[in-house]
Every structure is written in C-alpha cells, then in structure tokens.
Amino acid sequence: MTDKSENVHNGADESAAADVTEADKSGHKSVSTARSVLPSVGVVGGTGPAGSALAARLASVGIQVVLGSRSKYRAMEIVDGVLEKWPDFDLPITAGDNDEAAGADLVVIATPWAAAAITARSVADRVKGKVVITMANALTRVGDEFIPLIPPRGSVAASVQSMVPDSLVAAAFQHVPAHELGDLSRPIDSDVLICSDHRSAVDAVTELVRHIPNFRALDCGELSNATAIEAFTAVLLQLNVRYKTRVELNLLGIPDSI
C-alpha cells in the first residue's frame, strides 16, 4: 500500500478517545454514546436513498453529518424527512449544498456512478488532504439482469481518485443496501469492504465503520480492488432478484479478533 499521506488530515481527532465499547463476540465494535471526537461526515449527493440512509445511520451513532445536494433546499427537504421519520434518535444531521458537505472532516460521494468523478472534481479544493469515500457501483440493468460496467480507469473509485489527486480516496459501502442501511430500527449485520491506496484512509474508514453496531470493516488492499468490489455488487443484486431477498455481505474465515 503506497501512503503519500503521512501528514494528511484523515478526519479523526487523534487526541481523544472515542466512546467505543469492547468488541463483542463477533468481533464487531459498538458505540453506546458517541462524542464530539468523531470526525464530521459530509455526504455529497446525499439526497438519494443511499446517501440519506448512510447519513441517518452515521448520525444514529452520534456522528455529525452534513447532507449535501446540488440544491440546498432539496437537502433540507430530505433532512426534514429523515428527522421526522426517526424523531427518537435526535439525529445530528444538517442540510447543505455539496460544497458545504465537502467541508466536513470526511467526505462521502453518494451520486450515481457516472457523476461521481465530476462531482468530486467540483469540490476538489474543499476535499484536499481529506479522506473521500466513494460508494458508487457502475452497473446497468437489462430486464432482470444486472451487468457490471467497467469505467475507463477500471473503477469509479479510481476515476474519483484521478479527479482529486490531493485527497485520499477509499471505496466502501458498495454492498450495503440502502433500505436496510436507513432503517434505524434494526442493526445491519454486514461486512464493509474497504480499499484505498492510502493506509490512513483505510484506517479512517475502518474507524468510522466500527462505530456502526454489527458492521465489520475489512481491509481489502489497494484501490485497484475497487474494480472487483464494485462489479461484485451486480452479483449481489442478481441474488436479490433470484431469491427474492436483499442479501447482506458476511464473509467467513476471518478471525473474530480483528
């Protein structure tokens, strides 16, 4: 793993400990109450099902989230909807335009795949030196068939990294279904595959994922593996259709002690 980022801000406040409980039986960690030491997260293009679900889930563990949109008013509408849906959670989500979302410590690009790289470029100055997470999958659907598409640089994540060379891009959350992610009434038992060319980006995303109960962060190596991670989503969606379900990723054989 090539880390160009020794002095780069990874969004985490290393001076204070997060309120993380011990790992549970399955090796997952959970948070009882999160504190302000957690990095804030901005979700660029956060008004869709995936971005708004991730925003809600992160906020449910106390992470400050800015949900972004090309239109701040649309972001406000979506945030209002999320807050109304989960009144008991006191979710720390605010609405902003994409530029404001990109001002957070750690930034997620949650647009459709074809817009991810160009959207990242539009906020390049704001995300300089920061961890940028891309969750996009380049796929198309023909009838009941899901077909992975390979973008010119091999993955959406690689395209995003090329547009924001001064940021630390990581691919993550590709396989987490939006509906379950946004349903705060239940935890999701899911592995989150993470890859990046920057060690500190993998570490920052791992830390973020560990705050979500029942999620397990798995370090999948360099960003070149985003090609396989993104394309594999087509397989999972195909399984959903074939077996009339919504699969969640759980890999066997990894020691509980991680």
Ligand SMILES: NC(=O)c1ccc[n+]([C@@H]2O[C@H](COP(=O)([O-])OP(=O)(O)OC[C@H]3O[C@@H](n4cnc5c(N)ncnc54)[C@H](OP(=O)(O)O)[C@@H]3O)[C@@H](O)[C@H]2O)c1
């Ligand atoms: N849906 C899932 O279950 C799921 C799970 C994991 C990963 N993902 C990935 O997460 C990403 C978002 O999925 P989604 O279903 O939430 O997508 P979506 O609803 O199609 O789009 C999300 C938001 O992106 C913005 N957007 C749309 N077109 C754009 C453009 N041309 N330029 C800039 N912004 C644009 C829109 O926000 P504004 O109009 O408000 O700016 C839109 O609300 C996708 O890449 C998907 O592959 C989805």
